[in-house]
Amino acid sequence: MNLNEDKNSVDDESRDSRPDPRSNQKEVHPGQPLGVAKYHIYTHARHALGGHESVKAIYQKLELLGPLQKRILGFLGNFGSGKTEVAVNFAMQLGLAANIENNGVEGPIRIIDLDIINPYFRSREAAEPLTEAGVEVVMPTGDKFWADLPIILPEVKGLIKRTDGKLILDVGGDDLGARVLSHLNQDFPLENTTLMMVVNANRPFTSDLAGARKVLSELEDAAGLKFGGLVSNTHLMDETSPDEIRRGYEFTKKVSAETGLPVLMVTAEPRLIDNGTNSGIRTEEFDCLLLPLYRFMLPPWRRDSIRSG
Amino acid sequence: MARILMKGNEAIGEAAIRAGCRFFFGYPITPQSEVPEYLAKRFPEVGGVFTQAESEVAAVNMIYGAACTGTRVFTSSSSPGISLMSEGVSYIAATEVAVVIVNIVRCSPGLGGILPSQGDYWQATRGMGHGDFRILVLAPASVQEAANLIGLAFDLADKYTNPVMVIGDGIIGQMMEPVEFPEMTDPKSFKEKPWALTGAKGREPNILTSLFLDPDVLEAMNQRLLKKYRQMEATEKRWEEYNISDHMDLLVFAYGTMSRISKTAIDELKQEGIKVGLFRPITLYPYAYEAASALIEKADKLISVELSTGQMIDDVRLASKGREVAFFGRQGGIVPTPEEVKSEFLKLVKS
Amino acid sequence: MVNTIFSRPEAHRDIFTHYCPGCTHGITHRLVAEVLDELKIRERAVGIAPVGCAVLAYNYFYCDFAEAAHGRAPAMATGIKRARPDLIVFTYQGDGDLASIGMGEIIHAANRGEKITVIFINNAIYGMTGGQMAPTTMPNQRATTCPFGRDVNVAGYPIRVAELLSNLVTPSYVARVTASIPSQIPNAKRALRKAFQYQIEGRCFSLVEFVSTCPTNWGMSPIKACGWAQSDMLPFYKLGVYKTPDDPIPDAVRPREVKK
Ligand SMILES: Cc1ncc(C[n+]2csc(CCOP(=O)(O)OP(=O)(O)O)c2C)c(N)n1
Numbered sequence: 001m002n003l004n005e006d007k008n009s010v011d012d013e014s015r016d017s018r019p020d021p022r023s024n025q026k027e028v029h030p031g032q033p034l035g036v037a038k039y040h041i042y043t044h045a046r047h048a049l050g051g052h053e054s055v056k057a058i059y060q061k062l063e064l065l066g067p068l069q070k071r072i073l074g075f076l077g078n079f080g081s082g083k084t085e086v087a088v089n090f091a092m093q094l095g096l097a098a099n100i101e102n103n104g105v106e107g108p109i110r111i112i113d114l115d116i117i118n119p120y121f122r123s124r125e126a127a128e129p130l131t132e133a134g135v136e137v138v139m140p141t142g143d144k145f146w147a148d149l150p151i152i153l154p155e156v157k158g159l160i161k162r163t164d165g166k167l168i169l170d171v172g173g174d175d176l177g178a179r180v181l182s183h184l185n186q187d188f189p190l191e192n193t194t195l196m197m198v199v200n201a202n203r204p205f206t207s208d209l210a211g212a213r214k215v216l217s218e219l220e221d222a223a224g225l226k227f228g229g230l231v232s233n234t235h236l237m238d239e240t241s242p243d244e245i246r247r248g249y250e251f252t253k254k255v256s257a258e259t260g261l262p263v264l265m266v267t268a269e270p271r272l273i274d275n276g277t278n279s280g281i282r283t284e285e286f287d288c289l290l291l292p293l294y295r296f297m298l299p300p301w302r303r304d305s306i307r308s309g
Numbered sequence: 310m311a312r313i314l315m316k317g318n319e320a321i322g323e324a325a326i327r328a329g330c331r332f333f334f335g336y337p338i339t340p341q342s343e344v345p346e347y348l349a350k351r352f353p354e355v356g357g358v359f360t361q362a363e364s365e366v367a368a369v370n371m372i373y374g375a376a377c378t379g380t381r382v383f384t385s386s387s388s389p390g391i392s393l394m395s396e397g398v399s400y401i402a403a404t405e406v407a408v409v410i411v412n413i414v415r416c417s418p419g420l421g422g423i424l425p426s427q428g429d430y431w432q433a434t435r436g437m438g439h440g441d442f443r444i445l446v447l448a449p450a451s452v453q454e455a456a457n458l459i460g461l462a463f464d465l466a467d468k469y470t471n472p473v474m475v476i477g478d479g480i481i482g483q484m485m486e487p488v489e490f491p492e493m494t495d496p497k498s499f500k501e502k503p504w505a506l507t508g509a510k511g512r513e514p515n516i517l518t519s520l521f522l523d524p525d526v527l528e529a530m531n532q533r534l535l536k537k538y539r540q541m542e543a544t545e546k547r548w549e550e551y552n553i554s555d556h557m558d559l560l561v562f563a564y565g566t567m568s569r570i571s572k573t574a575i576d577e578l579k580q581e582g583i584k585v586g587l588f589r590p591i592t593l594y595p596y597a598y599e600a601a602s603a604l605i606e607k608a609d610k611l612i613s614v615e616l617s618t619g620q621m622i623d624d625v626r627l628a629s630k631g632r633e634v635a636f637f638g639r640q641g642g643i644v645p646t647p648e649e650v651k652s653e654f655l656k657l658v659k660s
Numbered sequence: 661m662v663n664t665i666f667s668r669p670e671a672h673r674d675i676f677t678h679y680c681p682g683c684t685h686g687i688t689h690r691l692v693a694e695v696l697d698e699l700k701i702r703e704r705a706v707g708i709a710p711v712g713c714a715v716l717a718y719n720y721f722y723c724d725f726a727e728a729a730h731g732r733a734p735a736m737a738t739g740i741k742r743a744r745p746d747l748i749v750f751t752y753q754g755d756g757d758l759a760s761i762g763m764g765e766i767i768h769a770a771n772r773g774e775k776i777t778v779i780f781i782n783n784a785i786y787g788m789t790g791g792q793m794a795p796t797t798m799p800n801q802r803a804t805t806c807p808f809g810r811d812v813n814v815a816g817y818p819i820r821v822a823e824l825l826s827n828l829v830t831p832s833y834v835a836r837v838t839a840s841i842p843s844q845i846p847n848a849k850r851a852l853r854k855a856f857q858y859q860i861e862g863r864c865f866s867l868v869e870f871v872s873t874c875p876t877n878w879g880m881s882p883i884k885a886c887g888w889a890q891s892d893m894l895p896f897y898k899l900g901v902y903k904t905p906d907d908p909i910p911d912a913v914r915p916r917e918v919k920k
């Protein structure tokens with residue numbers, strides 16, 4: 001047997017099956033909504049809309065405070081404050097509401113994933129349920145969906161300048177993530193934009209007033225834009241209790257008193273909201289929108305939390 | 310202390326500070342960048358020294374140098390960077406100084422991708438570098454455990470004057486969970502290390518080297534190291550058992566993220582009356598073969614589930630003494646769902 | 661009749677790039693592609709992509725390409741060029757890739773006088789990994805690993821690669837240009853042409869440093885970023901040709917004629 005020949009034939013065959021790193025390039029067009037991501041890698045967001053009907057029922061009731069009626073609504077915060085989760089839930093709520101007539105919300109609802117900092121747990125991972133809820137997701141497509149590259153899509157500028165529908169911005173964490181806005185800050189229609197700082201009092205750098213104020217001014221400096229409100233998103237993941245939500249709300253109110261920024265939303269997982277039997281929190285307790293928060297950015301072993309809870 | 314929400318990578322940084330470590334040398338790489346970035350902000354508050362090295366080759370030799378002075382020191386990186394460090398780790402192990410290395414593993418050989426993987430198991434437990442040596446390898450499965458194991462890693466590194474690696478995948482590094490830290494350890498509270506390079510004032514000079522020309526001396530050195538590894542094997546094995554019963558349909562072997570996915574699948578199968586147990590090694594080296602063997606006897610079938618093409622399965626086979634071990638794994642950064650894992654378990658149980 | 665007066669170079673594929681809007685990587689790609697076309701070397705060119713924002717450069721150039729390990733592109737290029745001297749080999753590297761982890765490779769490739777061309781993007785930061793400090797980061801400039809600004813007492817001063825390499829005795833062509841000022845772009849292209857020309861002639865190693873911008877990680881609009889490059893970087897990273905293969909060799913190291 002001619003060993004060389006044999007060896008070559010094996011090699012050729014296996015090389016043929018190597019993927020072409022350039023394949024698909026023609027079709028891949030940044031920003032064209034992909035609709036459905038090929039795989040869900042760490043999160044299993046598609047399950048989050050599990051009990052569609054009940055989710056929709058909570059989501060449809062919308063009474064938006066003035067600043068929340070603006071066309072561009074951006075969520076910023078320090079790392080791990082929960083911006084993405086809040087942005088995704090809020091967009092979904094608007095998306096579902098926009099499907100209903102006379103709800104005061106007009107589509108199209110779009111969400112831009114502007115997280116250039118962290119390649120894990122980004123809003124693009126919830127693309128599928130968002131699309132299902134009627135939200136257009138603007139994110140890198142094709143293999144760049146997974147890229148560890150700071151990708152800012154060229155159409156973002158255009159979307160900011162448009163006048164129809166609503167635009168939700170999911171901005172990356174910390175002043176580092178907020179820098180992406182300074183890239184764009186001259187394009188914002190300021191009168192029609194509300195940027196909100198998402199506050200979780202259980203995170204290291206925002207656990208006291210001084211810390212929260214410091215983060216707030218760092219974010220404003222980095223973005224080159226001013227905040228218009230606060231979102232109270234204090235939680236301890238699965239260990240959150242209704243009292244934790246109340247405590248977080250009180251804390252955010254203190255931040256509000258010091259900064260003059262209104263608290264526009266408080267968030268809570270549905271299991272913590274009063275359903276008549278669980279002595280959860282009630283809408284009347286807060287002077288702002290109570291956003292039921294479904295967790296989309298779940299680690300893989302937690303994919304069932306919504307269906308069961 | 311109150312529990313706070315932290316990412317795995319941040320918790321690693323804070324836990325190192327709590328353990329009395331004040332020196333970090335590293336080079337940026339995703340998905341572990343939060344470790345140096347957290348320290349760059351936090352170290353100034355506690356008098357720590359953060360240094361960005363020009364490469365991982367330099368970083369590992371910087372921790373080598375710092376460790377020669379007897380202080381606690383660590384670095385963190387991800388797979389391609391760890392490969393570059395492997396030469397230095399061999400020198401550190403041979404010189405017998407204490408360092409902690411964090412590897413937040415990314416996927417596939419070469420540049421691969423930044424998604425989670427467990428593809429560095431062999432590298433960590435077998436071939437970290439050239440020559441006959443071993444490093445202790447600890448694998449957390451939660452943010453809290455990552456913090457705890459960092460503390461332990463520093464203690465073990467000092468105890469054995471040997472490199473200790475804490476290995477996690479991107480999910481462990483990136484996910485947030487509530488975590489509680491131990492009280493601050495005062496860096497000044499550690500015992501003096503008589504072998505350290507501190508200046509030969511009033512004593513004979515200390516030499517730290519890995520070069521021994523005389524074959525007899527070199528062999529003795531290797532034997533000395535071996536004795537140390539035997540002692541680690543005798544005393545440092547750590548593991549978790551989950552849902553173990555006397556008669557199991559299936560025993561699963563998994564660590565890190567895969568162990569948590571497996572637990573979800575196991576819980577569901579339990580409700581369906583199928584008895585599946587889990588053996589989760591916490592120390593990947595030394596691997597708790599005896600404990601695993603004892604459980605293996607109680608199980609009808611065995612499976613190793615990994616985010617690789619099958620690496621830990623080698624150790625499971627060693628523990629199983631010739632019994633057949635099935636395998637399930639995903640690669641390329643794809644993390645299987647609990648359903649997928651569950652159906653693999655079911656298929657095996659029913660076969 | 662309609663005449664095409666502006667079109668895409670053949671050496672540049674017709675696709676969208678992943679670069680941030682306003683990033684000078686795009687302009688630099690185009691210039692390189694134009695030069696490959698004009699010198700008619702596209703079909704024998706081999707590019708080496710770095711690890712950095714340009715990691716996907718092979719998607720954009722229409723010529724053979726390889727992807728190197730972080731910092732090792734000059735070593736890979738050496739291997740390719742030595743195996744196939746007829747090929748035109750170029751690397752395209754960022755400042756982290758070239759001046760930090762790959763400093764050893766670049767100095768030795770230049771010092772051996774490898775007949776390769778290096779396009780060096782100096783944007784004073786690590787772009788890809790999210791804005792960490794680079795060896796070229798300016799004093800007091802903020803980066804994620806120097807949140808309080810580069811402290812020259814612990815990180816030293818920024819490295820000037822063009823100056824550094826031009827101190828080597830081995831003949832080479834080293835120039836610094838910028839694509840962040842429109843009026844400078846023709847100069848930049850001239851330098852690139854020259855660099856490739858020297859390689860075609862088999863004369864010397866060539867490196868063109870581009871003072872570039874990273875609006876995203878600097879946290880500036882693209883226009884402001886160009887302004888910052890001009891006001892803060894150019895006074896330190898001065899434009900110009902730093903070395904040509906015609907520069908004299910000091911007598912002390914001039915080799916003696918060796919009779920074979
Ligand atoms: C061995 C190794 N260490 C670290 C990394 C992570 N890494 C990827 S790109 C990069 C730096 C990129 O910066 P630069 O070279 O300046 O290029 P830019 O992105 O700014 O164009 C680093 C550290 C890696 N891929 N491999």
Ligand code: SF4
Nearest residue numbers: 679680683713787874
């Ligand atoms: S991160 Fe910076 S260097 Fe990279 S593409 Fe964006 S602007 Fe360019």
